[in-house]
Amino acid sequence: MRITVNLSLTLLCALGMIPISLAASGKGNPEAGQKLYRESCQNCHGPTGKGDSDMAAYLTPPPANLTAKATQAKTDVQLRKVILEGRPGTAMTGYEGAFEEAQLADLIAYIRSLTS
Numbered sequence: 001m002r003i004t005v006n007l008s009l010t011l012l013c014a015l016g017m018i019p020i021s022l023a024a025s026g027k028g029n030p031e032a033g034q035k036l037y038r039e040s041c042q043n044c045h046g047p048t049g050k051g052d053s054d055m056a057a058y059l060t061p062p063p064a065n066l067t068a069k070a071t072q073a074k075t076d077v078q079l080r081k082v083i084l085e086g087r088p089g090t091a092m093t094g095y096e097g098a099f100e101e102a103q104l105a106d107l108i109a110y111i112r113s114l115t116s
């Protein structure tokens with residue numbers, strides 16, 4: 001009995017320590033997402049996701065810093081929407097049809113793993 005109580009307390013603490021952004025990232029696989037990111041997104045958003053690419057100097061507005069609080073505060077649904085629909089008036093084109101649903105989840109999981 002005592003062991004059970006201790007275990008659940010430990011579990012609760014551990015859960016509490018997981019940042020909400022990670023906990024909310026669902027089933028995506030960040031490693032698979034990183035591969036997709038390198039192929040499709042890194043040119044603009046840069047190797048660390050901070051928008052620190054060579055392309056950035058030529059783009060107005062510059063590519064978003066994906067590690068920024070403003071981006072990380074967005075829900076998965078909001079990120080998914082930007083990725084699929086792009087952002088009109090910017091270089092961010094929509095990727096509708098480019099990724100399977102699971103790949104989108106992987107990409108979002110990778111974005112969640114980026115921290116400033």
Ligand code: HEC
Nearest residue numbers: 040041044061062063064070071079082083087090091092
């Ligand atoms: C051609 C350059 C380019 C490529 C390639 C690109 N992006 Fe973007 N991205 C941008 C720009 C520019 C913005 C808009 C910045 C703004 O709104 O000020 C943006 C915005 C975003 C945002 C919104 C961030 C926010 O907080 O609003 C997300 C998420 C994003 N990109 C993810 C991706 C992903 C994932 C890929 C690859 C599948 C990708 N981008 C590929 C240029 C690019």
